[in-house]
Amino acid sequence: MFDALSERLGGIFDNLTGRGALSDKDVSEALREIRVALLEADVALPVVKDFIAKVKTRAVGEEVIRSVKPGQQVIKIVYDGLVDMLGGEDADTSLRIDSPPAVVMMAGLQGSGKTTTTGKLAKRLSEKGRKKVLLASLDVRRPAAMEQLAILADQCGDSVSSLPIIQGQLPADIARRALNAAKIGGYDVLFLDTAGRTSIDEQMMTEAAEIAEIAQPQETLLVADALTGQDAVETARRFHERLPLTGLVLTRMDGDGRGGAALSMRAVTGLPIKFLGVGEKLDGLDTFDAQRVAGRILGQGDIVSLVEKASEQM
Amino acid sequence: SRSSSRLTEGLAALGRRKLDDDTLEELEDLLIASDLGAKVAARVATNLSKERFDKEIGEEEIRLALASEISDVLKPREKIVDFSDGTSPRIVLFVGVNGSGKTTTIGKIASKLKEQGAKALLVAGDTFRAAAIEQLTVWGDRAGIPVMSKPTGADAAGLVYEAIEKAKAEDLDLVLIDTAGRLQNKAELMAELEKVVRVIKKLDPTAPHDVILVLDATVGQNALSQVEAFRNTAGVTGLVMTKMDGTAKGGVLVAIAEAYDLPIHFIGIGEKAEDLRPFSAEAFSKALVGVGA
Ligand SMILES: Nc1nc2c(ncn2[C@@H]2O[C@H](COP(=O)(O)OP(=O)(O)OP(=O)(O)O)[C@@H](O)[C@H]2O)c(=O)[nH]1
Ligand SMILES: Nc1nc2c(ncn2[C@@H]2O[C@H](COP(=O)(O)OP(=O)(O)OP(=O)(O)O)[C@@H](O)[C@H]2O)c(=O)[nH]1
Ligand SMILES: [Mg+2]
Ligand SMILES: [Mg+2]
Numbered sequence: 001m002f003d004a005l006s007e008r009l010g011g012i013f014d015n016l017t018g019r020g021a022l023s024d025k026d027v028s029e030a031l032r033e034i035r036v037a038l039l040e041a042d043v044a045l046p047v048v049k050d051f052i053a054k055v056k057t058r059a060v061g062e063e064v065i066r067s068v069k070p071g072q073q074v075i076k077i078v079y080d081g082l083v084d085m086l087g088g089e090d091a092d093t094s095l096r097i098d099s100p101p102a103v104v105m106m107a108g109l110q111g112s113g114k115t116t117t118t119g120k121l122a123k124r125l126s127e128k129g130r131k132k133v134l135l136a137s138l139d140v141r142r143p144a145a146m147e148q149l150a151i152l153a154d155q156c157g158d159s160v161s162s163l164p165i166i167q168g169q170l171p172a173d174i175a176r177r178a179l180n181a182a183k184i185g186g187y188d189v190l191f192l193d194t195a196g197r198t199s200i201d202e203q204m205m206t207e208a209a210e211i212a213e214i215a216q217p218q219e220t221l222l223v224a225d226a227l228t229g230q231d232a233v234e235t236a237r238r239f240h241e242r243l244p245l246t247g248l249v250l251t252r253m254d255g256d257g258r259g260g261a262a263l264s265m266r267a268v269t270g271l272p273i274k275f276l277g278v279g280e281k282l283d284g285l286d287t288f289d290a291q292r293v294a295g296r297i298l299g300q301g302d303i304v305s306l307v308e309k310a311s312e313q314m
Numbered sequence: 315s316r317s318s319s320r321l322t323e324g325l326a327a328l329g330r331r332k333l334d335d336d337t338l339e340e341l342e343d344l345l346i347a348s349d350l351g352a353k354v355a356a357r358v359a360t361n362l363s364k365e366r367f368d369k370e371i372g373e374e375e376i377r378l379a380l381a382s383e384i385s386d387v388l389k390p391r392e393k394i395v396d397f398s399d400g401t402s403p404r405i406v407l408f409v410g411v412n413g414s415g416k417t418t419t420i421g422k423i424a425s426k427l428k429e430q431g432a433k434a435l436l437v438a439g440d441t442f443r444a445a446a447i448e449q450l451t452v453w454g455d456r457a458g459i460p461v462m463s464k465p466t467g468a469d470a471a472g473l474v475y476e477a478i479e480k481a482k483a484e485d486l487d488l489v490l491i492d493t494a495g496r497l498q499n500k501a502e503l504m505a506e507l508e509k510v511v512r513v514i515k516k517l518d519p520t521a522p523h524d525v526i527l528v529l530d531a532t533v534g535q536n537a538l539s540q541v542e543a544f545r546n547t548a549g550v551t552g553l554v555m556t557k558m559d560g561t562a563k564g565g566v567l568v569a570i571a572e573a574y575d576l577p578i579h580f581i582g583i584g585e586k587a588e589d590l591r592p593f594s595a596e597a598f599s600k601a602l603v604g605v606g607a
C-alpha cells in the first residue's frame with residue numbers, strides 16, 4: 001500500500017524536478033491521492049478534510065530538496081502531520097492511579113473489547129506496577145459477562161481479584177459495593193467493567209453517566225475497535241459528551257485494518273490514546289506509539305526508513 | 315431506525331439546488347462518510363447524476379434517488395433463509411472476527427427455531443474465550459435448545475465431530491455451530507477454522523450447508539478483507555450484519571454486495587432474542603440515507 005502510494009505520488013511529481021518550491025498545483029494533486037489513501041484507511045471524512053487542509057499550508061512553498069523525491073518529501077510532511085495529530089512522539093500513556101483505591105471505568109460499544117482490556121490492564125498493573133487490583137463487572141445484560149471477568153481475574157494471578165457476583169443487583173449498586181470492597185480490602189486500583197452500549201441508547205447512556213457520578217473514576221477509558229469505520233467520530237463524540245473520558249484504547253490492532261479510527265477518535269475528542277490491544281490473550285496490550293500508528297495508517301511498507309532518509313536530507 | 319445518520323444530516327444541509335459538480339462531490343462525500351468507500355461512493359453518485367445532471371433537485375428527491383441506487387446494488391443479495399428447512403441435519407457454521415456478534419446471532423436464531431418446533435443442537439465451538447461456553451449455554455437455556463460443549467481449551471474440531479455424529483444418531487433437524495472470533499490475518503487461527511470445516515465434511519461431504527459470516531455494522535473498509543479471507547478459508551455462503559441499532563449503518567455492505575455474490579440473510583438490531591430481522595435491500599438503503607425514518 002505504501003509503495004502504491006509513493007508510486008502514485010511519484011507519477012505526479014515526475015516533471016517537477018528543476019523548479020524551486022512545491023507549487024499549489026503539485027501539492028493539491030498529491031493530496032488528492034493522500035486523501036483517498038486516508039479514506040481507505042478508514043480515517044473519518046471530516047478529519048481527513050481538516051488534515052489535508054493543514055498539510056497543504058505546510059507543504060506549499062516548501063523548498064524542493066534535490067536528493068529526495070518530491071513525493072517522498074510530501075509523504076514525510078504527511079507522516080509528521082499524522083504523528084502530530086495522534087499526540088506527538090511522547091504522548092502521555094500512563095494511567096493516573098494514585099490515591100488508592102483509584103477507580104478506572106471502562107466504557108464503549110458492544111463487543112469492542114472492554115472486558116478483555118480490563119483483564120489486560122489488571123495483569124499489567126499487578127505484574128509491572130505491583131498493584132493490588134479489584135475487578136468488578138457492572139454488566140448485568142450480556143449473558144455470562146460477569147463470569148467472563150471473573151475468569152480473567154483468576155488468570156491474572158494472586159494480586160488480582162474479582163468482586164463476588166450477586167445476581168439481580170443493579171449496576172449502580174454493584175458500583176457502590178465495589179467501591180466499598182476496594183476500600184476495605186486495601187486495593188490500589190478498582191476496575192469497573194461496564195456493559196456494551198450504543199451511544200444512542202438513552203437509558204444505557206444515562207446509566208453509564210450515573211455510574212461515573214457514583215464512582216468518580218480517575219480514569220474513564222473509551223474502548224473502541226480499531227477496525228471501526230467512519231462511525232468512529234460519532235461514537236467518540238457521543239461518549240465524550242456523556243462521560244468524563246480521560247483516554248482511549250484501540251483494540252484489535254493485531255488485525256490487518258489500517259486503524260484510521262485511532263486518528264478520528266483522537267481528533268474529535270482530543271483525548272490521548274493510551275493503549276493498543278494487540279491480541280486476545282492477556283499479554284496482548286501495547287502502550288500507544290504515535291509513530292507506529294501513523295506509519296500504519298499510511299500503509300506499512302518501509303515508511304520508517306524512508307522517512308528517516310528524507311529527514312536526514314531535509 | 316431514526317434519522318441519526320451523518321448522511322441524513324448532510325443531506326438536510328444540502329437543501330434544494332442544482333445537481334452540479336459541487337453538489338455531486340458533496341453527495342459523494344456523504345456516501346463516503348457512510349462507509350461505502352471512495353470508489354463505490356463515486357460510482358453511486360455518478361449513476362445518480364446520469365439523468366438529473368444540471369437539474370434542480372430537492373432534498374427528498376436526492377434521498378429517494380440515492381436509496382434506489384443503493385437498493386439496486388443490494389437487491390440481488392437479499393435472500394431470506396429458513397434454517398429449519400432442507401437437509402437434515404442441516405449444519406450451519408458461524409464465523410467472523412472477534413466480538414462481531416456470532417454467539418448472540420446464534421442465540422437469536424435458536425429462539426426463533428424453537429418457535430418453529432425444529433429439533434436443534436447448539437455447539438459451543440468457541441473453546442477459547444473466557445465464558446464463551448457459559449454465554450452460549452444461557453442462550454440455549456432461554457430457547458430451550460440443548461448446547462453441546464467441552465471444557466475451555468478443548469479441540470474445537472473434535473467437539474464439532476462429536477456433535478454431528480450425535481445429530482445424525484438422534485435424527486436432529488439442525489446443528490448451529492459457534493466458533494471463536496478470529497482476525498482474518500491470523501494464519502494459525504484460520505487454519506484451525508479450516509480444520510473444523512474439514513472435519514464436518516468428513517461426516518457429510520455436502521456440509522456445512524451454511525457458513526454464515528457475521529459482520530459488525532460499525533466496521534469500515536476492513537470488512538471487505540474479512541469477506542475475502544473467510545470465503546477462502548471457510549467457504550462463506552451468507553452474511554449477517556449486526557449492531558444496526560447504533561449510529562453506524564453498515565454502508566460497507568454496499569461495497570461488499572458489489573464485489574461478492576453473497577446473499578445477506580439477516581440484520582441484528584439489538585441484544586435481545588427478538589432483535590433479528592430478515593435483510594431487506596430497500597429498508598437497509600432507506601435507513602442508510604434516512605428516508606421514511
Ligand atoms: N484479536 C484481538 N481480539 C481482541 C482484542 N481485544 C479483545 N478481543 C476479543 O474481542 C472479543 C470481544 O471482547 P470483550 O472483551 O468480550 O468485549 P466487550 O467490549 O467486553 O464486549 P461486551 O461486554 O459484549 O460489550 C473477544 O473475542 C476478545 O477476545 C484485541 O486486541 N485483539
Ligand atoms: N446493539 C447490538 N448489540 C449486539 C448485536 N448483536 C450482538 N450484540 C452484542 O455484541 C457483543 C458481542 O456479541 P457476541 O455475540 O458475544 O459476539 P461474538 O462474535 O460471539 O464474540 P466473540 O465470540 O468474542 O468473538 C455482545 O455484547 C452482544 O450483546 C446487535 O445486533 N445489536
Ligand atoms: Mg464485556
Ligand atoms: Mg462468541
